[in-house]
Amino acid sequence: MxxxxxxxxxxxxxxxxxxSGFAGLAAALRLAxxxxxxxxxxxxxxxxxxxxxxxxxxxxxxxxxTMPQVFRxxxxxxxxxxxxxxxxxxxxxxxxxxRPFAPEALHVAxxxxxxxxxxxxDEGRRYAELLAASRRMYLDAAPTFLFGxxxxxxxxxxxxxxxxRRAAPFSTLARFVRSGPRLTPxxxxxATYLGADPYRAPAVLHNIAWVELGYGVWHLPGGLLALAExxxxxxxALGVRFEYGTRVTHLGTHGGRVLGAHTSRxxxxxxxxxxxxxxxxxxxxxxxxxxxxxRGVSGFALQLRLREDRGQAHHIFWPADYAREWRDIRRGRxxxxxxxxxxxxxxxxFLLVNAPPRPDVAPDAREYGAWLLERLQKVFxxxxxxxxxxxPADYARxxxxxxxxxxxxxxxxxSLRPGWTLPQARNLVQVGGTVHPGGxxxxxxxxxxxxxGILLGLPYDDLGGRQVPGRGEVWPDLS
Numbered sequence: 001m002x003x004x005x006x007x008x009x010x011x012x013x014x015x016x017x018x019x020s021g022f023a024g025l026a027a028a029l030r031l032a033x034x035x036x037x038x039x040x041x042x043x044x045x046x047x048x049x050x051x052x053x054x055x056x057x058x059x060x061x062x063x064x065x066t067m068p069q070v071f072r073x074x075x076x077x078x079x080x081x082x083x084x085x086x087x088x089x090x091x092x093x094x095x096x097x098x099r100p101f102a103p104e105a106l107h108v109a110x111x112x113x114x115x116x117x118x119x120x121x122d123e124g125r126r127y128a129e130l131l132a133a134s135r136r137m138y139l140d141a142a143p144t145f146l147f148g149x150x151x152x153x154x155x156x157x158x159x160x161x162x163x164x165r166r167a168a169p170f171s172t173l174a175r176f177v178r179s180g181p182r183l184t185p186x187x188x189x190x191a192t193y194l195g196a197d198p199y200r201a202p203a204v205l206h207n208i209a210w211v212e213l214g215y216g217v218w219h220l221p222g223g224l225l226a227l228a229e230x231x232x233x234x235x236x237a238l239g240v241r242f243e244y245g246t247r248v249t250h251l252g253t254h255g256g257r258v259l260g261a262h263t264s265r266x267x268x269x270x271x272x273x274x275x276x277x278x279x280x281x282x283x284x285x286x287x288x289x290x291x292x293x294x295r296g297v298s299g300f301a302l303q304l305r306l307r308e309d310r311g312q313a314h315h316i317f318w319p320a321d322y323a324r325e326w327r328d329i330r331r332g333r334x335x336x337x338x339x340x341x342x343x344x345x346x347x348x349x350f351l352l353v354n355a356p357p358r359p360d361v362a363p364d365a366r367e368y369g370a371w372l373l374e375r376l377q378k379v380f381x382x383x384x385x386x387x388x389x390x391x392p393a394d395y396a397r398x399x400x401x402x403x404x405x406x407x408x409x410x411x412x413x414x415s416l417r418p419g420w421t422l423p424q425a426r427n428l429v430q431v432g433g434t435v436h437p438g439g440x441x442x443x444x445x446x447x448x449x450x451x452x453g454i455l456l457g458l459p460y461d462d463l464g465g466r467q468v469p470g471r472g473e474v475w476p477d478l479s
Contacts, residue, residue: 012036012270012271012272012427012455013036013037013271014036014037014038014039014269014270014271014272015031015036015037015038015039015270015271015272015273015274015452015455016038016039016040016041016261016268016270016272016273016274017031017038017039017040017041017273017274017275017276018040018041018042018248018261018273018274018275018276018277018282019040019041019042019049019275019276019277019398019432020040020042020044020046020047020048020049020228020232020242020244020276021047021048021049021050021051021228021276021398021432021433021444022048022049022051022224022227022228022231022441022444022445022448023049023276023431023432023433023444023445023447023448023451024040024042024049024274024276024431024432024448025047025228025231025232025235025448026074026231026444026445026446026447026448026449026452027274027276027431027448027449027451027452028040028235028240028274028452029078029231029234029235029238029240029449030077030448030449030452030453030456030458031274031452031455031456032235032238032239032240033077033078033238034456034458036455036456037239038235038239038240038241039240039241039242039243039268039270040235040240040241040242040243041243041246041248041261041263041268042242042243042244042245042246043245043246043247043248043264043397044244044245044397044398045244045245046228046229046232046244047228047229047231047232047242048224048225048228048229049228049276049398050395050398050399050404051223051224051225051228052225052228053390053394053395053397053398054301054303054388054390054394055303055388057225058225058303058305058348058388059222059223059224059225059226059350060225060301060303060350060390061223061224061350062223062314062341062343062345062350062352063219063220063222063223063224063312063343063345063350064088064217064218064219064220064314064343065085065217065218065220065224065441065442066211066212066215066216066217066218066440066442067211067215067442067443067465068085068215068216068218068475068478069463069464069465069466069467069468070442070445070446070463070464070465071085071220071227071442071445072464072478073462073463073464073465073467074445074449074463076464077449077461077463078231078234080230080234082478083220083221083222083226083227083230084221084478084479085218085219085220085478085479086218086219086478086479087105087108087216087217087218087219087475088216088217088218088219088312088313088314089104089108089109090102090103090104091103091104091105091212091213091216091217091314092217092314092315092316093313093314093315093316094186094315094316094318095315095316095317095318095379095380096317096318096319096379097181097182097185097318098182099118101118101119101182101186102118103115103118103213105212105213105214105215105216105217106131106213106214107214107215107216107468107469107473107474107475108216108474108475109474110472110474112127112128112131115127116128119183122180123179123180123182123183126179126180126183127179127183130177130179130187130206130209131209131210131213131214133176133206134206134207134208134209134210134213134214135210135214136166137166137167137204137206137207137210138207138208138210138211138214140159140163140164140166140167140207141159141163141167141204141207142465142466143466144156144159144163145159145436145437145438146437146438146443146446146465147437147446147462147465147466148460148462149420149436149450149460150417150418150419150420150435150436151436156416167203167204167206167207168203168204168206169202169203169204169412171202171203172199172200172201172202172203173187173188173191173196173198173199173201173202173203173205173206174188174198174199174201175203176203176206177203177206185318185322187206187209188322189316189339190205190206190208190209190212191205191206191208191409192297192354193208193439193440194208194296194405194409194415194438194439194440195295195296195297195403195404195405195406195408195409195439196296196297196408196409196410197297197326197329197330197408197410198326199323199326200408200410200411201409201410201415202409202410202411202412202414202415204412204415205409205415215468215469215475216475217314218478219312219345223345224441227441243265243268245264245265246263246264246265246268247263247264248261248262248263248277248285249262249263249264249285250262250285250287251273251282251285251286251425251428253286253424253425256423256424256425256426257425257426257427258270258273258286258425258427258428261273261285271427272427272428272455273425273427273428273429274428274429274431274448274451274452274455275428275429275430275431275432276431276432276448277398277432278398278399278400278403278406278432278434279406279418279430279432279434279435280399280400280406280407280434281399281400282422282428282430283422284400286422286424286425288422288424293407293408293414294407294408294410294414295357295400295401295403295406295407295408296357296403296404296405296406296407296408296409297329297354297355297356297357297403297404297408298354298355298356298357298358298392298395298396298401298402298403298404299352299353299354299355299390299392299395299402299404300334300352300353300355300362300365300368300369300372300389300390300391300392301350301351301352301353301389301390302350302351302352302369302372302373302387302388302389302390303348303349303350303387303388303390304348304349304350304351304373304382304384304386304387305347305348305384305385305386305387306346306347306348306349306382306383306384306385307347307383307384307385308347308383309346309347310344310346310347310349310382311344311346312344312345312346313343313344314341314342314343314344315340315341315342315343315344315380316339316340316341316342317339317340317342317376317379317380318339319335319337319338319339320337321337322339324336324337325337325338325339325354326354329354329355329356330356331356332356332358332361333356333361334353334355334356334361334362334368335353335354335355338353338354338372339353339354340353340372340375340376340379341353342376342380349382351372351373351376353372355391355392355402356392357392357400357401357402357403358392358401358402359391359392359393359396359401359402360393361391361392362391362392362393365389365390365391365393365394366389368389368391369387369389373387399434404433404439405433405434405438405439406433406434406435406439407434409438417434417435417436417437417438418430418434418435418436419435419436420435420436420447420450420451420454421454427455429451429452429454429455430451431444431447431448431450431451431452432444432447432448433447435447442465445463446462446463446465449461449463
């Protein structure tokens with residue numbers, strides 16, 4: 001029998017989950033484990049959310065993850081064995097600003113020496129300073145903003161008056177990380193992991209760098225699509241019913257409660273609801289008018305099938321002028337000299353560039369894709385057998401405007417993610433990358449798992465998120 005719901009005031013016998021991305025899958029699994037009857041509605045044809053766009057057998061994202069402790073915790077809760085995770089060494093290789101730079105993660109390499117050896121003395125000192133600042137910001141922010149429920153005003157005030165003062169609250173990220181022409185773009189780019197324009201982001205987003213450069217990047221066998229399929233199979237084993245090809249168009253409410261969903265395949269009713277869709281889409285389905293806010297960055301991607309195995313690696317190729325790329329995006333156009341993000345995974349590769357959150361920005365996706373592929377071949381030749389383009393219009397299938405992480409995290413207020421509840425719908429919780437704690441697969445999993453916990457009246461579960469190596473320690477073998 002499900003536990004008593006804190007939002008609805010009664011035990012939800014039947015819960016509908018909108019979206020089968022990682023937040024939706026985590027929510028469905030926790031609900032089903034507690035004994036609720038669960039139905040998942042998704043407009044796509046299979047699980048994975050953004051990872052399921054494009055070719056049906058090709059993850060539309062890199063096959064790397066961060067925060068391995070969260071995946072370990074999730075698998076433990078589900079009674080599943082953790083797939084063998086292997087650290088990416090180096091985390092990424094950066095090209096185009098002098099000699100290549102290939103930093104190692106501190107808690108994987110065990111030392112900064114392999115990274116500092118690639119830098120000049122001044123660059124190395126600045127790198128160590130900024131890495132230490134990123135670590136401090138991350139450890140200060142994590143209890144409030146990552147591994148806990150959406151913070152109350154009291155918790156926000158407590159953070160602001162104590163740890164928040166160490167996060168350069170009145171500085172921009174661009175000013176905070178200035179470290180010369182080679183390293184400044186390197187530090188700026190981490191803000192794009194939350195969909196930010198790095199030249200408009202607050203300095204506090206510098207904490208993101210520690211997740212990769214401190215704790216590392218990990219290869220996931222089969223990529224994110226394989227993880228989605230594994231979670232999907234476990235959910236089905238627990239009795240979860242999936243209704244794919246089902247696009248929600250409206251949520252009917254009465255007395256502050258959602259009664260049912262109007263969809264492309266008819267009406268669905270449930271006692272309680274979890275929306276793992278973009279929060280802006282949920283608001284639209286409820287008929288709510290939200291205050292207009294800038295949307296975060298979208299992407300333009302190529303899924304590449306290769307004629308030969310190129311191993312596993314992650315590369316970034318800088319443009320001549322990184323700031324110009326973001327001026328183009330602010331003007332609503334595809335960048336004419338973009339940063340190229342390339343991930344290699346055997347005979348597959350994934351190429352991504354930043355793009356404005358405008359579904360109409362690439363009327364001929366194949367044409368821009370061919371141009372991108374030509375640019376890639378000049379700096380990193382690949383034997384390409386076939387390729388598929390994904391534009392902001394494709395990403396708009398899962399997010400308003402194609403913005404990968406919802407609203408832009410610009411300014412201190414913008415960097416805060418909305419909570420999981422909506423007063424207009426007491427029996428609905430909102431989860432996913434557009435709400436607390438933010439974007440990316442580990443945080444989306446935390447959001448879905450704990451948002452569903454609210455419906456069940458369960459305490460917050462950080463899935464082992466704080467179980468990380470201490471000073472001087474490295475990760476145990478996760479393979």
